Amino acid sequence: MDVHLIVNGERAHVDVEPRRTLADALREDLGLTGTHLGCEHGVCGACTVLVDGAPARACLMFAVQADGAEVTTVEGLQDGDGALHPLQEAFVAHHGLQCGFCTPGMLMTAAHLLDTHPGADRETIRAEMAGNICRCTGYQGIVDAVEAAGNARDTPA
Amino acid sequence: MSGEPTTGSLGRSVRRKEDQRLVTGHGRFVTDLELPRMRHVAFLRSPVAHARITGVDTSEAVGTGVRVFTGADFADVELRAQSALPSYVETGQPVFAHGKVRFAGEPVAAVVAADRYRAEDGCELVEIDYDPLPPTVCAWEPPEEPVHAEAPDNVLLERTFTAGEVDETFAGAAVVVERDLVTNRHSGNPMECRAGVAVWDAADRRLTFWNGTQVPHIVRNMIAELMDLPEGNVRVIAPDVGGGFGVKAVLYPEDVALCLMARAMPGVPLKWTEDRAEHLLAATHARDHRYRMRAAFDGDGTLLGIDADVTCNVGAYSVYPWTAGIEPLMAGGLLSGPYRLAHYRATVRGVATNTAPSGPYRGVARPASVYAMEAMFDSAAARLGLDAVEIRRRNVIMPEDVPYKMPSRLVDDSGHYAECLDKALDLIDYPSVRAEQERRRAAGEAPIGIGVALYNELTGLGRAASAGPRMPFRTGHDACTVRINADGRVTVFSGVTSQGQGLETTVAQIVADGIGVTYDDVDVRIGDTDASLWGFGAFSSRQAVIGGGAAHRTAQAVQAKLLDLAAGLLEASVDDLRVVDGRISVVGEAEPRISVAEVARVAYLESHRLPEGIEPGLEATRFYDPIRGAFAAGAQVAAVEVDRTTGELTILSYVCVEDAGRAMHPQIVDGQIAGSIAQGIGGALYEHLVYDTDGNLSTGTLLDYLMPTSAEIPEMVIGHVSRPAANPLGVRGVGEGGTLGPNAVLAGAVHDALGIEIDTLPVSPSRVWEALHAQEVRA
Amino acid sequence: MKCAPFDYVRPAGVGEVVTTLRQAGGDGKILAGGQSLVPVMAMRMARPSVLVDVNRVPGLSSVETDGDAVRVGALARHALLQAQPDHPLLAEAASWIGHTAIRTRGTTGGSLAHADPSAELPVVAVATGATVSVAGPDGVRELDAAELFTGMMTTSLADDEMITSVRFPRPSRWGFAEFARRHGDFALVTAVVTEFGDELRVTLGGVSAAPMRAHAAEEVLAGGGSARDAARAASEEIEPTADLHGSVPFRRAMAAEMVRRALVRTGVEE
Ligand SMILES: Cc1cc2nc3c(=O)[nH]c(=O)nc-3n(C[C@H](O)[C@H](O)[C@H](O)COP(=O)(O)OP(=O)(O)OC[C@H]3O[C@@H](n4cnc5c(N)ncnc54)[C@H](O)[C@@H]3O)c2cc1C
Ligand code: FES
C-alpha cells in the first residue's frame, strides 16, 4: 500500500505491506536506522518517535496508519545547521548514554517531556521516563541530562 | 623519553568519541546494515523442553520459495566447550538440534526469505514432530532422564576447594550459622538483542561476519575452526554493540548457523536480528544457584570456617567456549571474598537441566556468592548481638595483610575494603540512619533497615590468573597497533571491543597521552579482526587493564620512534626531546622546534630527509599481559524502608564506594558503577526467569521479565578510593563490581529492618510479605 | 516478532466498520490504539485476516459532560482521559495506565473491549456503573459495563460489533488504589471505591477473570463498618489465583490493603 507521510519535515513515500510496522518502514524503507527496536512489544521504548507531536511506539503502529502523519525521529532532532539539540548535547555532557541503543527513544521521550512539563524536577523526570528502559546507565546520567536540558531551557538566554 | 605532558587527557572526562553518532541516530549497529541482495533469517525454535525429534518436514515451507535449513544440514558441526579439569564431562551443542531437543527455545531449523516477515511465515510451515521426554528444570532435583547421555546424573563438573581443618574448626566454634540460599535465574538482557550478518565470498573462500559480539577475535578463531577455514579468511566485525554484559561473550549455535548457511548461499548476505522473545528464551541465562552455607565464628565474631555446597544450574549446554564451569568455579574461587579465612571447604558443581544454557553475566556468580557470604555475617551478627558493620570490620582483609592468599589460593593485592567501607558509611551518614531507624522503631513508623556488602573483584586477569577453568586458551593478553599518519594524526587499531564502556574514548586518551598528541588528534578503530591484530574482548573487567595496557605500551613504542626520527632531524639528543600536544621541543627551550605532523610527513613522504638507519613509517604493535590480576575493592551500603502491609521496599539511599585504581575517565567510571548497581538491583528485586515444571519459560516477554526503570532505580551516591594498581596505567577494572552488592545489601537491609532472613531471591514484595506473615504467625 | 499478513481497511464511519467486520465473518478485528492488539499479533498469538482501523472514524474521540456523567468516545485516548477535569476518578485511573507513549495511543474503547482483568478502565467502568454503547448490524445497543465483561479477556461483544462510546457516571466521592510491581505495570490489584447517593461501592480488578464488585465489603460499609473491616471482608470474598507475583494469601492481603487505602482516600474511617 502507498503511504505518504512527512518525516522530519520532509515528504516521504513508501509502498509497504499492511503488516509492516512504522518502525520497520522507517528503518528499512527510509533508511532511518536511528529508531531502534528493543522488544517489538511496546515495553522498552527504544522505538519511540513523535507522531503528530506525541510520543508513540513505532513498533506498535503499522506504517499504513501513518499515512498523512508527521513523524519525527531522532534524526530530526538537530536543527537545520546541524547543531545538536540541547537534549542531545546534555546527554553527551552528562554521560546519559553508554551503548547508545536506548538513546534515540530516550531523546524523543525527553523532548516531549520537556515540552509538556517544563522545569520538570528529578522525580517527575524519573516517573515520566519510566517507559524507556536503559540497561547501561542506571539512569543517573539520563536524569542528569534531562534535568540539565530542562533547566537550560527555562533560563532565558 | 618525554617528560610529563602538561595537558594530558587521562583523568579528565573528555567528550566521548562515540557519542556524536549515537545521539544523532547514526550509530552503526549490526541490524542497521543493509547490503545488496540481502536475505533475512528466522529461526524455528523448539516449543518443548525435552523431546526426541521424530520427524522433520520442510516441504510445505520450501514450496513457498523460501530456503530451509534443519539439523540434518549441519549435523557434523558441534560446539564442544573444553576444559582440562579432571571432573569435567565434555558434551556437545549442535548447530540445530537433531536427534533430540534439550530446552524450549533451542533452534531446530532456519528459514531464509526476502524479509523477516516472510521468514517467520516460513517457520510456521516447517513441521517438526516431537516425542516428549521428562524434563529436568531444577538443578537440585534428580533427573528422570539425563540431558546428555555422557552425564547420567546431569553433573557436568564438580570440584571441591579446601583449605585448613574444616571439621575440627566447626567442632570447636562458639557459633555456627547455617543457611540454605537460592538465587534467582536472570540474565543480562542488553537493550540490543543478538544480531549477525554473514556473507560468503565463494571465489576467495572468505567469510565476513558482522556480529554483535563482545569477543570478535574469539569468534573468528572458533568460526574458522568449526568451518575448517584458514583463520585469515574469516573477518569478524563487531560495530556498535548495544550492550553485552556477558551475554554476547559467547559463541552461539545461531552464529555458527548463520555462517554455515551463508557458505551454502554464496554471495547472499544473510541477516538475523534476534527478537526479545528469542533473547529471553535462548540467549544465556545466569545466577540460578543454590548455596548451602555453614559458617563457624568464635564468640567475638571472628570468622573461623566456611563449609559450602554450591549447585549451579548450567542449563542444557556447556556454554561455548567458557564451559559449564564458568559459574561454579567462580563461586568456589571467590566465595570467601574480601575476608580473612583459614578453614574452607566448598564443593561446587554445574548441573545440566532442560533450560536455556547459563553463561557469563556481569559479575559471574559473585552477585550470588557475595549474597551467600554476607548472609553469614548478617546471621552471625544477629546471633552475637554485633553490629553488621562491626562484624565485617573484624574479618576484612586489611592493607597490612596484603598480599593475602585466599583459601582458594587466589592472591588479594588490594586490602582497601575497610577504607571503602568507612567512606561509604560517611557518605550515607551511618549514625544518623541508625538514629532514624531507632526513632521509627519507637514511633511505630515504617521500619528501615541498613544493608552492607563488601566485595573484592578480580579484574584484568593475566595469564596466571585466567588459568582457572583450564580451557584450551589463556585470555591474559591483548594487542594494539598505533599509527601516526603522514598528516600527524593518529589512528589506533585496538583489540578491545565496546558495548557502551566507551573504549574508543579511553584508548584514545591513553594513546594521546602516551605519544604526546591531543585527544582530538586520535581516532580509534575497534571491533574488526581485519584491522586489529588481537584482543580477547570484553569480559572479566579486563579491557581497561589489558587493552589499555597494550595501548599504553604501543603508544610509548611509537613515541620512541617519533623521537628517534625527530632527534635525527633536529640533530638533538633523544633524551632531551619532549612531545606535548603534538609539538616537539628541546628541554630548556621555550618554543617547540617541530610538530609531530612535520616529522610524520618525513616518515612517509620525504624519505630523502630520513636520518641514517631509520625506517620509514611511524607505527608499532605491542601486546600486554599483566600476568596476574588486580583486585578491585568495593563497599555498598543502603538504607531501605519496608512497607509492612505490602512487602514493598523503598530504597532511601544507596551508596557505593569502589577502588578503581586510577580513574582514566571519571564519568565513564561512575557510569559503569551506576549501571552495574542498577542491574544488581534489578536482579535483587525484580528480574526472574521462571520455568514451569514442564520446562516452559513463563516470563517470555518484557511484560513478565521486569527490568528496572528510572522510577525504580534510586539516586545513587558513588564514592572513590583511588589506590593505583601495579600496572602501567594504575587501573583496576570497574565493569562488574556494582552488580556484586545489591543482593546482599537489599536482603541484608530487610533482615536488619524486620529481623527476617531472606533465603530466596528476588526480594519481591510477596517474598517479604510471606516472611513477615510467617513471623507474625510464629509470634 | 512480526505479524502474519492481513488485509487492512480504514473505514470512514461506524456503519462501514460494522459491515467490514461482518464481511470478515469473525476473522476481522478492530484496530484502535493497537497497544494490546499489535503485540499479540506480533507474537502471532492473534492473526486476524482483516484489520479494521477505526482511528479515522470521526466523532469518537471526545470527552463530554452528559448530566451527572461523562460520555467518552471509544477513540478517546488514555492521555485525554488523564487530562480532562470532568471526571477525576477516570483521570486518576488513566494516569496509572502504562506510560506516556502508551497513553497517547491506547483508547477507552480498546481497553474495555480487550477486557484485561488487570486493566484500570474496566474496573472504573464497573465501579461507576458505566453504560457502553455498542454499534452492530442492527443498530446501536446499550449495555451495562458489568454485562460487557464475561470472563478473562472476553466480552459479550459480537464479532461484528464496535464500542462507540462509554458513559461513566460521576461518583460523589471516590478512592483509587493500585498495587503493581513497577511504575506503569499492569495492576496486580486495583481497588476502586465509588459513592453514589449514600451507597458505597467497592470494585476490584486483577483478582478475578473480570472486574468484580466486593459485595460483602459493601455490606460491611452499609452497616457502618470501618475501612479495615470492609477490607477484610473483601479479601475473604475473592477467589484469586496464585501466579508469578504471589500466593493466594498474598493476593488476598494485597486486595485487602488496596481496598483499605481506596476507602481511606474516599474518606471512610480507618
Ligand atoms: C507497555 C504497555 C503497558 C501497558 N500498561 C497498561 C496498564 O498498566 N493498564 C492498562 O489498562 N493497559 C495497559 N496497556 C494496554 C493499553 O492500555 C491498551 O491501550 C489497551 O488495553 C487497549 O486499547 P487500544 O486502543 O490500544 O486497543 P487495541 O490494541 O487496538 O485493541 C485491543 C482489542 O480491543 C478491540 N477493540 C479496540 N477498539 C474497539 C472498539 N471500539 N470496539 C470493539 N472492539 C475494539 C480490538 O479488536 C482488540 O481485540 C499497556 C500496553 C503496553 C504496550
Ligand atoms: S521496540 Fe517498541 S517499545 Fe520496545
Ligand code: FES
Ligand atoms: S545506553 Fe545502553 S541501553 Fe541505554
